[in-house]
Structures are given as C-alpha cells and as structure tokens.
Amino acid sequence: MVLKPKTIRKLITIGLVIAMALLFGMSTESFFTVRNITMIFRDASYVGIIALGVSFVVIGGGIDLSANGIVCFVGMACARLGVLAGFPAPVIVIVGLLAGALCGYLNGLAVTRLHLSEFITTLASGYIFAGFAVFLVFRENGNVASAAVTNKAFLALGGHIPHTYIYISSVVWVLLAIVVYIIQTKTKFGLHTVALGSNPKSTMMSGVDIDFLKLIGFVLAGLFCGIAGIFQVAYQSASTLTLGDSMGFQAVAVCAVGGVVLGGGKGDAMGAFLGALFMVILLNGLYKISPSPSIQFIFQGLIILVAIFFDTWFNRMMEKKLFSDAVRKRKNQTPLGAVKAEG
Amino acid sequence: MNAEKGKFLKAAGSIWGQRVTILVAVIVVMAIVQPRFFSSGNMLSILLAIAFYGVIASGMLFVVLIGGIDLAVGSEAALGGTIFTMYVLAHDMSAGTFFTAFLLAILVAILVGLLHGFFDAYLGMPSFVVTLATQYALYGLTQYITKMNYLPVLNASGLFYQLGNGKLFGIPSPVIWFVILAVIAAFVLKKTPYGRRIYAVGGNPHAAELVGVSSKFHKMTAYIICAVTASIAGMLLVSMNMVSSYKMAAGYEGPVLMALVIGAVNLMGGEGSMGGVFFGALLVGIINNMLILIGIDTDYKEFVQGCIIILAVAINVYTSRKSQGLVDQKRRRMPWLNRPKRGAPDG
C-alpha cells in the first residue's frame, strides 16, 4: 500500500516523540510516573488546543498570532462570570467559547474584507484583545487585583476527572484533535482549506468561496483559543493578565515542529497534536535533567531549528522527485521525413 | 498618459502627505491639551525612548526588504550588551579594552547574522520560525553565560560611560547613534549599488540573478547588518544603564516591527524606505509620550498601540490599492460577477 507523504512524515514525528520520551525516561526515574505523564498531557493540552485551532489558518496558507490576546480575554471573561457564583458553569463556558469565536471572526473580517496582511494584523489584534481583558480585570480601589474564582463546578473543569489523575483538559484535547483531523481530512471544508493553502488559484477557479473559507478558519482558531483560555482559568482558579503570554508565537512554532508549515497546504491536526506533545515532553524532560532555565531555552530553540530543517528538506525532496520527470524535456520526435515528403 | 502620471505623483506624494498631516494633527492636539509636549526636555525624552529600537529598526529594514524577518533582535541585543559588559568588567575601563569589547560584541553579532543568512539563503528555511527559534536559543545562551545574574558596573568611566550617557550639544549619545545609523542606512539604500540591489533581491529574486546580483550574498549581508545593529543597541543600553542582564531588551521586536509597519514597509519585501522607518519609530515614541502627557489610563497602552498598527496597515493597504485601481478588485477577481444584466447591451 503506497504510503502518503503525509503519513511518512507523521510516522517519523511519532518515532521522534517516543525516542525522546525513552531518552528522558532512562536518564531520570521520575519521568515515567503516572502523575508526570498526566501532567505532561495537561501542560501540552493548553498550547495543543490552540495549535489545533491555528492549524486551520496555517494550512489555509495564512498565520494567526493573536492567540495570547484571545486566551487572556476569554480567561478574564470567564473569571469575571466565575466570581459571581450565581452563573452556572455551562453558561460561563458558552460565553467563553462565543468570546473566542467572536475574536476569531474579527480577525477574519480584517483579513478578508479589509485585505490586511495576516501577519501584522493578528499580531496587533493580539494586543487589542489583551486590552479587552484589561477592561474586564478586577480592581480594588483602582488598582488591578486578583480575585479567586469561586464557582465550584467551573473550577472542576481545570482539575482531574473524578477518582483519576487524568486531567479533563487533556482528554478534551485528544478528542478535539480527532474531531479536527476528521474535519481537515474528511469534510468538504477541510479539503478546500488544504486546496486553498496548496494552490489558491485553482481552488478559486473551482468555484470555492475563498473569503468564506478564511473567515471560518479564523473563527475556529479563535474558538479553540477560547477553549484553551477556559481550561487555563479553571486550572489556575484565578485569572491574571499574564494568562496566555507568548502563546501566539508558541502555537505557530508548535505547528511548524509538527509539520504544519507556514505557506499552507502541508500537515494536519495530528501533526499539530504531535508537535505540542513533542515540545512539552522536551521541556518536561529537560527540566528533570537540569532545572536551570537557560539550558531549556537553548534546547527549545535548537529542537525547533532541527524540526524546521528536517521539514524543509523533506518537502524539497518531494518537489525534486516531481521536477526531475518534467526537466527531462522532450527530445524531438522521429523526423517528419517518414511522412510523405512530396509536394 | 498624463492622467496616469498625475495619479502616481499624487499617490507617491500622498504617502508623505499623510505623514505630514498626522504630525500636524499631533501638534494641534498637543498644543491644545498639553503644550508642555513641545518642551525640549520632552522632545529629547521621546528621542531617547525610541533611540534603541530605532537603531535596530534601521538594521531590520534590510532584512525585511529582502523578504525575510528577524524576531531574535531582542536576544541579540541582550547577548551583545552582556558580552560587551563582561569583557569590560573582566579588564579595565581603558579605551583599549572598550574598543576590543566593542569589536567582540560586533563579531558575535556577525556570527549570528551569518547563521540566520545561511539558514535562509542556502537552506531555504522560513526566516519567521528560524528567528523565533534563535530568539529562545540566544536568550538561553545569555542566561547561561551570566549565570542568571545582573552585571552592575559600579565604577563606570571613560568611553564605557560616554557611550550611553555622553552628550553632544545636549543630545544624548544613543539618539546621535540612532540618527547616524539611520542616515547611513538611508544613504546606503538610496545611493549605493548595494542598497539598490537589496531592493532588487526583495522585489524579484530571479530577475536579480539575471542582472548579476547574487541574492544569496545580499541575504547573508542583510541578516548580518540587522544582528550588528541589534548588538550596538544592546551596548548603548548597557552603557546607559550601567548594568546588563539577560532580560534586557526582551521583546524589542514588537516596537521595531511597529515602527516598520507604520513606516509603510511591506513585510513581504522589496518595498519600504528608511525615511518611512524613521517616521514610524518617531510616531511610536510620540504616541507613548502622548498617552502619558494626556493622562490616558496607561493600562490600555498596548491596546492603543494595537489599534494604531491596524489603522496604519489599513491606510497603507487602501492607498496602495487605490493607486493601482485595485479597490474594485472583487470585480476582477470574480469575473462571473460582472455578468451583464439579462438583456442589457453587451460590453
């Protein structure tokens, strides 16, 4: 059965993740404990859920750097509602989701209607959504203060599934990864997004409404940032303005490590999922080897570089294979002499 | 033909026209709300505030012009400043040590620039993610060599002290450095073959190759220039503060990118001038200054900056599209929309 290039790429990433886990597992004994594994999955779920959302935009050939603003804004909105004990948990969650989706919608409008460049617009909208969060922050006589979220049911979201060590957010992350994978590979919307990323001209010529595709991509990215924001606030049981710091760039880096490369058309939800897992295992493992943050930063940078180099090389190989056929330009045919040469 | 000619003059004229109108608007508002804005002290404080990322912006412009980007400028500045300080602390305050330390920091910057250039030009890796990775790596490296400590310089004197705190005709030395580097950058880009070829490589790499311009060489040198300016900014900062820490200049890529975008530099490459970048940096400084002087609740500083970027980008996109008559682009992109009404005469 001929393997799709994408599956080859993913098998290799899975291999890397397992290899790294084994490496860390041997060097420190506290790596392969149940508690540590569940913690890895919980840490990975926050940036992972965001990466799933951002992967829609990146596969469609764009980029979304506003994750830190959206996570902070949604977190603060839920904390606001969470403090007023009266609100039932589902209402808080719905408000959070809608807030995230709304931010994504605004991004989408700016890109499709105003034709602004995606890179700088989402970078700026990150600041703007963080500004919304400052608007909602708790204040004691004028000074920003922190207030504990008291809504029990909502807080439980951030904790374990009762009687187990597994965190709700990691389970939701795995489920969402599967759902997003299905959307991206099975539904019409998903196929059109890949087509848009890989060959925009022919997608447009096949009568696909490109603006609508991009808009939905951004709305989903915003929605997933909202989900991540909800889980983080529930876990922290208080919302500070530092929520979601540098998530915008992290999410894009995680996607890139997972094969969902800028430029579009490449990679899918599984890649984003593996990228997140890869990064968090790296950090968690490095932690155990040497607690000093400098080593972690250096390795985090190097690993991203290696992943990107590998990815660029892999894609070049695929292209080289295609062009080698075309380059052998046609040699001329049998002389026409064979044709009746008379008058 | 004259209509076409008029339209472009107006468009080109209008970019600087816009900038002058914005400045006039600021002057009018401040004259009413807070006349103290015009005091020489305040002007100097604005210039000092923007000097550091202004220096970096004039280097980053080269990278953006060739179609790349460098998100690691903050870490490069911190690394440059730290190496500069460590060498001086390890030796003495003499002029000789100052120059060797200065050159050492520049050398390290050149190395980092070579690395970025190699990844982009020879390996074809996307500069956005590469420089994001080196940002982490260099931040960790600076942390490692300083063992996470501050390096205060208590007995600063001589050239080390003058670099950051010296004054020339009352103008602080970082501002002078910014103006000098901006002028050099503008001169190189406008007046020298190298500068013109940077635009060529950014505009159309294939055509550049056929005109004898090696895009690999120009990409490498652009990243080196950016890293060197970042290192210089780091040294200015360290000398002014007389203390160096690995966290210094963290996140400087934010205001630098803002200055470029407000200065109508096209992040895709090939378009943008040093004059625009200077104006962009100045406007960023003025806005931050106005926020304080007018007394807007500074909790919303970043929010206001975000809105201004979107506004600047929208204006640039609108004017450039209008001058190319693309505003009704939807019509052209989707020809099936221009189906004449049934029965309407054709064409």
Place this chain on the structure above:
Amino acid sequence: MKTKSMKKKIFTLLLAACMVFAFGLSACSDGDAGAGGGGGGAGVTGDFSQPARDLSKGPIKIAFVPLGASGPTMPTAMRGYYDALGGEDNGIFTIDVFDSQFDTTKQIQIMQDLITQKYDAIILEANDPNAVNDVIHDAEVAGIPVITRNMAATGPKIAHGLNSDYRAGYEAAKYIQANAGKADDANVVILDVVPELKPTTRMGTGFEDYLKENTSWNLLETQPVTDTSQENGNTIMSTLLAKYDDIDIVYTVNDDVAVGALQAIESAGRENEGIVIWGYEGHPLALQAIKEGRIYGTSFCDVYKQSYSTMILIQYLMQTGITAANLGMEYTPLIEYSTVPTVQGNIDEVLSAAGVKLE
C-alpha cells in the same frame, strides 16, 4: 443560491457544536470537588503524619522558586541560604533554583513537578496569591513544608516570610513624611509595576494607602514601568518632569527604576530641586547613589539575613516534620522581615550589618 445555504449550514453546525461542547464539559465536571480536583480552600484538616527527618544524612533537596531568577539580590540570597546550610559544599543539602519568569501557569507546573520529584522543602515567591493555594496544599499534604516569601498567598501554609512589598511601601511613606521634611501638600509621583503584576507586587499600593490615610500629599500620577527596567523608568520620569513643574517625591517600585528616574532628573538639569527618590530592595547602583546623596533612600531588604533565617526555619521544620496541614492551622504564621529604610545617614551601618560591601 448554493453558497448562501452552505454558509448558513456551516454556521449552525458551529453553533450546535459549541452548545454540545459546553454542556458536555460541565456535565462531566459536575461531580464533587473531587479528591484531586481544585477548590481546596482554607481550613482543610486531615492526618498528614510525616516522619521527622534526620538532617545529618542523605541528600536533602531544597527548591527555591523566585518570581524572576535574576536580579542584583540573587547572589546575596543564595549566599544567605548556603551559609545557613554550612557552605556550598556541605555535602548534604543542595538548592535548585526554578525560574518562573513571572508566569503563574509556569509556577504551578514547577510546584507540581517538585512534588513528584519529592523535594524536601520549597521556598516560593508566589506570582498570584490565589492561584498557588491548591498546589501549596498538595505539597503540604505530601509533607513538603512550603515557605512563601515577599508575595503573600491567601491559603494556609507553614510560614510566610513577609518583607512584603505592601509593608515596604507603607513604611517608606511613613519615613519620608517623618524625616524628609517635605511640605504637607508635596507633589508625589509613583512609578509602579505593570497592571498584570499589580496583584502580587504591592509596594505602590502600600505607599498609596499610607499617603491617602495619613498625609495630605498630592498624588499627581501612578505610571506603570514595563519590565520595571531602568531605561523605561528614565523615559517615563523625563516625560513626567516635562508634564509637572514641581515634583517633590518620586516613589519607585524597585531600585532599577529609581536609578532611571535619577538619570532623567539629572539630564533634565533638575537635580538640585531636592526631589526625594525612594527605591526598593537595595541594588548596588542605587546604594551607591544614596551614598553620594543623589537618591534620598530605599527600603533595603536585608536579603542575606532573610534567606539565612528562612533556611534555619526550614531545617527546623524538616527535622520536626511540622506542616501547616498536620497542625491543622487556619491561618499562616507570619514572619516579618522588616525592610530597613536606608538613607545617606545610616547606609554604612545598614550595609555592614547586612555584610554587603559596595565594591
């Protein structure tokens, strides 16, 4: 026609997904607070028997989790810790520093990691008073004594070393009012932390409260200084100097900003207006400026003594195996490390007492 209906279908699909997701989520979490779940809250008692430790043998790992792992006071703090443990190479105790980079989520992750790695004691500078309660509770349940420093945490724990920010601000205002000889209606400017850090770094709030309660000073403005860096302090101070003609008192959230403000004042040529600058923590540059009389004073945190005494306390707690949980404490015992108001007059003796020499 076709695309319109497709759009409506996608939107309804999306909305439905949200509803299902929301209800599904909250349904599965409606269970009780859950043993491992959050919502620990104060006053939980339970049997946490924990064997007393014999400190003479076996590797004992102590974790220090500061807000930011760098800063001029780091070396003195570490010296204090190690001296209390009998020098760096005492063979028994090791201290690991974990930098939480002012990020609450990262700090909680670090704490949970320390629990799984079975550290013997934790010294924590909380990034958010409420966020860390549960994880401190977990540590205490696991028999690891946690001492928090500087920033308070609301939940109970074995001890809280409070040379806290709030008090430092409060004392500074009191000292200035008493000794600086400024007029009653003096103009005051506060250079404070950015909003995100306000809940945890509360010197500015302390100074402001004292100012409102016992003085008739006129608080012109409170300006946040990003990264509390020296160059930003310099820029913002020079803007304020341009805005106000007479500023009498400048309270800054740390010494870097104080030195920045001083540089702004000197470059504006107003150093002889006798503007009182007050810093916090006692960084070398500021101490030197105080010696030269260019900065009025600072709240010197005798970091050495604080860390020394904290380490002694931790050794005691480890030996006796007492934690707030197993004592069933409802509140947190407070250990006040008072910051020492240091001015030109008393700087020499303060420094010699703290064993800090300005090389």
Place this chain on the structure above:
Amino acid sequence: MAEQKIVLRTEGICKSFNGVQVLKDVDLEVLSGEVHALMGENGAGKSTIIKIITGVYVKESGQIYIEEQPVEIWSRQDARGNGISVIYQELSLVPELSVTENIFLGQEIMGRFLPDRKEMRKRVQALIDRYEFKINPDAIVATMGMATRQMVEILKALSIDAKIIIMDEPTSALSTAETEKLFSTIDTLRAKGVSILYISHRLEEIYRLADRLTVMRDGINVGVLDHDEITPERVTTLMIGREVRKNEKTHLREPNKDHVLSVKHLKYRDLLSDINMDAYGGEILGIGGLVGSGRTELIKCIYGALKQSGGEITLDGKPVNKVIAKNIVGGMGLVPEDRRTEGFFPVLNIAENLTVASYDLLAKTGIISAKNEKQFAADAIRDYDIRPTTSTVPVGNLSGGNQQKVVLGRWLSRKPKVLLLDEPTAGVDVGVKAELYRLMEDLAEQGAIIIMVSSDLEELVNVSDRILIVHKGRFFKEYLYENASQNEILLASSGVDTGKGRLL
C-alpha cells in the same frame, strides 16, 4: 466514420484589444469523437479564440454553439457548465490531495454531512476503467510524475462529462515516454467518442493524432485540412501565407570576423548534445527551432545563468566567465524570455530598472551619482520612447510594450559587446516591434554581436542576417538572409531537409 454530429461550433467570433483587431469572424468546428488540431504562429489569435471559448475573455460578437445549441459563455463557470474543459500547461491540481479529491474539488457529492467518498471513488474508478487509465483513485498527486498528473487532469475534465476537452501544448513538459503515454490515452479517448481540441506547434504530433487541422493566421481561420491532406508544405504555406518581405534590408553589413563569440561542442544535460556556432560582430544571428528544443538554455549557458555540462565558449578568443556579474562588465546582456518573472522589478521605478545593471558605469566611486543616473534614464526614455516619460513611475504599472522597452533599454544603454535576446517581441504590438528591430539594427551597426532566439518566423526571416535552426540538440540547418523563408524555417524546425540552406 459514423455520422458525427458537431460538438462545438463557433461562428463569426470577433475580438480586439485596445483597438487592434485580434480575431476576425473566426469559424471553428469540432465533431464528436474527433481529435481536432489547431495550429498558428504566435499572435495568430490561436490562444485568444481558446480563451473566449473557455470564458477567460468575453467575445465582442459572434456566437458559440454546443451540440448545435447557442450558448452564452461569460466565465469559466459557464464554460464548465456547458461541458467545455481545458488542460493548461501549468496544471490546476492540488498536490496534497488524492486523485478523487482533486477531481471533485469544488463539486463534491455530499452524503448527509460529509462528502460521500465511496460514491466519488466509485465514479472515478468507473471513469478509469472506461478509458483504461492505470491510476489509483486514492493516490496522492504529489507522488505522481507529470504525465500521470495530466491524465488526472483529463479525468477531471471527463468527470464533469465534458463534451469537449481542450489541450494547450500538453507535451511541452513531457519526456518521450510520457508523450507516447499521452498519445495512447488520446487514442482511447477518441475511440470512446470524446472530442478533443489539441493545440500544438509540433507538426509530427498533429500528423500522428489529428483527424482534422484548422490553421489560423492573423486572426483568420485560413483553412481546415483533413488527415491525409496534412503535409508539411500545405501546413506551412497556410500558416505563413504569401511570402512578403516587409522591410527589405537596406544594406547588408559585412560581419567583422575578429569580434567573434564561438561555441564548441556545448552540452547541456540531455537537451543540447553538441552545439557548435560562431557569432560575429555586426551581425544579427537568429536562432530558430521548436518550443522546448533548448534554445533558451543555450543562450543562458553562454550568459552564465546555467551551468553547461560540457564544451567551451570563448569571446574574442578568451573563455567566457561563468559568473553573470563578470560577463555583464565584460559587455554581455540578456533580455530574458519571461518579462514578468525574469525581466523587470515591478516595485522599482523606471530609472532604477534601467540602471540596475549599470552601476559599474554610474557608481565608479561606489556612490551612485544622481546626475549620471538621471541622465542615463532620461537618455534611455528618450531613445527608446518609453511612456510615461517620468522616471519615477513603478515599472509594474506600465503596458507590456513599455516594460519590454525598459528591459531592452537597460542593456542597450550599456552599448554591450554581446546582446542575447530571448523572444524579444513576444506579446508586443506591431508598432513597438518595429522600434525594437530598429534599435537592434543600430546596435549591430556599432559592431555588437546580437544573438536572437525567436519563434516568430516572420521576425526571424526579416531581421536576422543569418539563421541557425536547432533540432534534436544540435544545429541542423543554416540559412543566410537571402535564402531564408518562413516556410523553410518551419520545416527545418521539424527536421525536414528540403535541400535549401547549408546542412550542418
């Protein structure tokens, strides 16, 4: 053959571009189950009629009939709706998706919520079996070679039960084996009753495939030949019409033998096997041959843009450098084939585009002297009549002709010793063409070597002093100005030796 009904018929189609009449009352007719070829020189209106049928351009007058029903085609959608599908040279496939996903892109068959993969796969398999393609419907396009991708494009056309498939130069990027594969595919399609409109330059392809051939010249359908009527002579006479020498050469320059660019046994991959030629100063050397026969690669090897696989090139005895920049200083210049991607810098203005290659002259001191630059640009704008005349206008916004003048002017102003031109007048209106020829003649007058690659037979015959024809990787025939004729050149390009001209 069974009575074939007319699948596609156009009647009296007219079209003009800013005043120039490009199509004059064009009638075209394709029968069902027929492979109908369409030939014509560049600019004969061949691609314009195709663009009108496929909805890219909108016709000014005339009527299109599909199966004898009048249809209105304003856009690609209308064309597809009426069963007209096109396969362009650069394929419109999405490499990341599978064959089935590509074929049904934009028109998926929907199940309840998800696209019905089984049904789509079944339909694709049915098509594959019916036309005996050997393609796996689930294979990813990225893993396929060029020929297989073309078959997927054909499948895509057949999937919307296209009544007619239009193929535009499909074999230009294929190897011999792949071309053979395409021909057998076309044969099976014909047998199954699918009608194909096949556009190509290659006579032998037409002869092998076409049931009938329509030839166009200067926007008119000049004749339809049946299969057995297709002979090289008939076709070329139709394509060229009566030989007319528009601008008689005023006087023949004597090539000066000591200023020579000589190429010995040049080899480039498997395209050029053994190229030998000498180009002399004061002579315009035309290079003819079919599209894709390696002429562009030849002049790029001379210029240093491509690395040759063998042989050596010398200018006045000295070996030519491998670095473009050194060649430019040495007096060489190249006007590339594709203006948009390799010619000018859209964002830079006219002055900058003109001076970008001449900083060795304008910036002797390392600094570009504004005075020289302004003068250099002003002279160029005047000499080459570039409009608009203000030199601050970005070249991206100029008309095609003016853009070409800028690219040409960039080199002419340098008074080059050797000027290489690749399709210099492609897509340029007649008025500008004459100006460009005059400029080339003036340069030749001053003793420069000029090598011009061109597929415009009229241009080759009227402008060049000497013409060399590339065929099968080597020079096949040489014609002097006197005995060159468009007919001869077209035949020679396909390898037919009619005795005239020197056989190399």
